[in-house]
Amino acid sequence: MISHMEPHAATAFESRCVDFGLSELGDSSFNEEQERGLSPELEQERQVMRPLQAEPAEHQIHPGLEEFILNGVYPKDSFQPAFMSLATTSAAQYLDVSEFPRNIVVTRDFVNTVSKVLGHVDFSDPFQKPVQWILSVQRNPSILIIVSPYDVQQLLTAIEQSEHIILHLFSPRINVGYKSLDSLDLYNISGISICRKVPRHIASLLCQFSGQLHFPSFEDYASVRLNRSRLEACQKEYYHSANRLLSDKNAFTTLRGMFRKILDDRTLGRAIVVIDAMDECEETSRELLVSFIDEASSAEELSNIKWHISSRPLSEMSGSVQDITSSTHSLLKLDGHDMSPSINRYIDLKMVQLRQKAHKKSRVDEIADKLRAQASNTYVWVALVCKELLHAHEFTWTEIVKKSPKGFGSIL
Numbered sequence: 199m200i201s202h203m204e205p206h207a208a209t210a211f212e213s214r215c216v217d218f219g220l221s222e223l224g225d226s227s228f229n230e231e232q233e234r235g236l237s238p239e240l241e242q243e244r245q246v247m248r249p250l251q252a253e254p255a256e257h258q259i260h261p262g263l264e265e266f267i268l269n270g271v272y273p274k275d276s277f278q279p280a281f282m283s284l285a286t287t288s289a290a291q292y293l294d295v296s297e298f299p300r301n302i303v304v305t306r307d308f309v310n311t312v313s314k315v316l317g318h319v320d321f322s323d324p325f326q327k328p329v330q331w332i333l334s335v336q337r338n339p340s341i342l343i344i345v346s347p348y349d350v351q352q353l354l355t356a357i358e359q360s361e362h363i364i365l366h367l368f369s370p371r372i373n374v375g376y377k378s379l380d381s382l383d384l385y386n387i388s389g390i391s392i393c394r395k396v397p398r399h400i401a402s403l404l405c406q407f408s409g410q411l412h413f414p415s416f417e418d419y420a421s422v423r424l425n426r427s428r429l430e431a432c433q434k435e436y437y438h439s440a441n442r443l444l445s446d447k448n449a450f451t452t453l454r455g456m457f458r459k460i461l462d463d464r465t466l467g468r469a470i471v472v473i474d475a476m477d478e479c480e481e482t483s484r485e486l487l488v489s490f491i492d493e494a495s496s497a498e499e500l501s502n503i504k505w506h507i508s509s510r511p512l513s514e515m516s517g518s519v520q521d522i523t524s525s526t527h528s529l530l531k532l533d534g535h536d537m538s539p540s541i542n543r544y545i546d547l548k549m550v551q552l553r554q555k556a557h558k559k560s561r562v563d564e565i566a567d568k569l570r571a572q573a574s575n576t577y578v579w580v581a582l583v584c585k586e587l588l589h590a591h592e593f594t595w596t597e598i599v600k601k602s603p604k605g606f607g608s609i610l
Contacts (some may be wrong), residue, residue, distance in 0.1 A: 252325070253313035257348045260305040264353055270337070270362035277303035280344055286322040302403055307346040318331045329408035332366045332382065333357075339394045342404060357387055364388040370410035378414040380405050450486050461500055469500050476509040478578075537575045544577065545569050548584040556592055568599045 203211065223256070260271025284290055311325040315450045331350045333343040335582050343363075348356070350365065367385040371378045380401040452563035461469075500566050517586060545566055553562045565587065573580050583602050587595055 207470055245281060250314075250324070252314040253593055255310040255313045257307055257346075258310075259352055260307065263305060263345075263349065264356055267333075267353060267356045267360045267363050270335075277305060277343060278309060280304045283309045287326070288321045288323055299403055301340055301400055302342045302344065302346045302407060305346060305349055307348050313492050329368060329370065329404070332335075332368050332404070333363045334366060334382065334394075334396060334399070335388055336362055336364065336388075336394060339396050340400055354387070361389050364390060368404070368408070370405060370408040371414070372409070372411050374412050378410075378412075380410070380414060408512075412501060450483060454486075454490050455569060458494070461494065461503055468504070470504045470506060472506045474508050476507055537577055538570075538573070541568060541573050541575070541580055545573075545580060545584070548588070552584075553596075558592070561592065561595060565595050565599055568596075572599070572602070 250283050256365075259469065260273065260277065262271070266273055267270050279298070279300040280296075280302040281295045281300075289295070308327055311322075311327060327346060329344055331345050331347065332344055335341045335343075357363065365387040366382040368382060369379055371380075382396050382401070393610050398418075405413075405418070473487075473491070476484060476487065491505060491507065494500055494503065549562050549566045552565065553559060556562050569580055583599060584603075586598055590598055
C-alpha cells in the first residue's frame with residue numbers, strides 16, 4: 199500500500215505507525231482497530247410495561263377480624279379462599295382456581311387493591327399484593343389467614359395480646375440461594391408463648407399461592423405434582439360422564455373406578471379412609487359399597503390404606519369386613535351403650551313443641567310414652583318420627599307413632 203503513496207506521505211505514514219506501536223501493516227491489532235472503528239454503536243433502551251391507570255381501593259378491616267383475633271370467634275362473613283382471589287388474574291385462564299384447597303384464606307383488604315373491576319380483559323396481575331403477613335390459628339394450625347400490611351398496622355395491639363392467633367412474617371423463596379421461610383418461624387408476634395407447627399402440606403400450599411419459585415425439598419415437588427395428576431385423572435372421568443356422574447345407573451361404578459385409581463397410586467403413602475354412618479346409605483348402594491370395601495381392604499397391594507367404618511350392624515356386611523380374627527381388622531361394638539337418658543331428654547324437648555300445637559294435652563303424654571317405648575336406643579329413629587309429628591295434624595299423631603316401624607333399619 200505504501201508503494202503507491204507519494205514518498206513524503208509514505209514517510210509520514212510509517213512514522214505515525216511506529217508511534218502507535220505497529221511494526222507492520224499486517225499486524226492483527228491494526229485489523230482489530232479498523233473493525234472497532236467500523237462496528238455500529240448499539241444503544242439499549244429498557245422498555246417498562248406499566249400497569250393500567252386505576253384508583254386505589256379504600257382500606258377496610260375485614261368484618262369480625264378484630265373479634266376473631268381477641269376472642270377466637272370465627273367471623274360469620276367468612277374469609278375468601280386464597281386461590282379464589284386469583285379468579286381475575288391471567289392464571290385463571292389456564293387453571294380452575296376453585297379446585298384448589300381452601301385451607302388458606304385472605305382478608306378483603308389484601309384482595310382489594312384498586313377500585314376498578316378487573317378480569318377477562320383487564321387482568322388484576324399488576325395489582326396483586328405480595329404475601330408478607332400471615333395469621334395462624336393456635337387451635338387449628340391447618341388454617342392460615344393472609345392479611346394486608348394495613349390489617350397488621352391497625353390490629354397490631356390486639357395481635358400482641360391475643361391467645362388465639364399468631365402473626366408470622368413471611369416471604370416466598372424467589373432465589374435458590376435464599377433460605378426457605380415456609381416454616382413460619384422467622385419472626386412471630388402473639389400473646390402465646392408456644393406456637394404449634396404448621397403442617398407441611400399447608401406450608402406447601404402457601405408457597406404455591408405466594409409465588410415461590412423453588413421447592414424446599416423433592417418431597418414437596420412430588421406432592422404438588424402428584425396432587426395435580428390425581429386431579430387430572432378424576433377430571434377426565436368427570437368430564438366424560440358430565441351431568442350423568444351422580445344420576446346415571448352406572449354412577450357407583452364410575453365413582454368406584456375414580457377412587458380406586460387414587461388408592462392404586464404407589465406414591466400415595468399411608469392413608470386413612472373414613473366412612474361414617476354407612477347404615478344410612480340406600481340399600482342397593484350400600485351393598486355395592488360393602489363389596490368394594492371388602493375387596494379393597496383385603497387387597498395385599500393396598501396394605502397402606504386403613505379403613506375406619508362406623509355403622510349399625512348390617513346383615514349384608516361381608517365376612518371379611520366383620521372378621522375380627524383377621525390381624526388387619528378390628529371391631530369395636532358400642533351396642534351396650536345406653537342412650538336412653540339422652541333420647542328421653544330429646545323427647546321431652548320435642549313434646550314441649552308438640553304441646554304448643556295440641557288441643558288435648560293428654561295426647562302428648564301418650565305420644566311421649568310410646569316414643570320412649572319404641573326408641574330401641576336409636577336416636578335417629580326418634581328424630582325422624584318427631585319431625586313427622588311436628589308437621590302433621592293432631593288427630594294423626596297416635597296413628598303415625600303406631601305405624602312407624604320399630605328401629606332405624608326399617609325406615610330406610
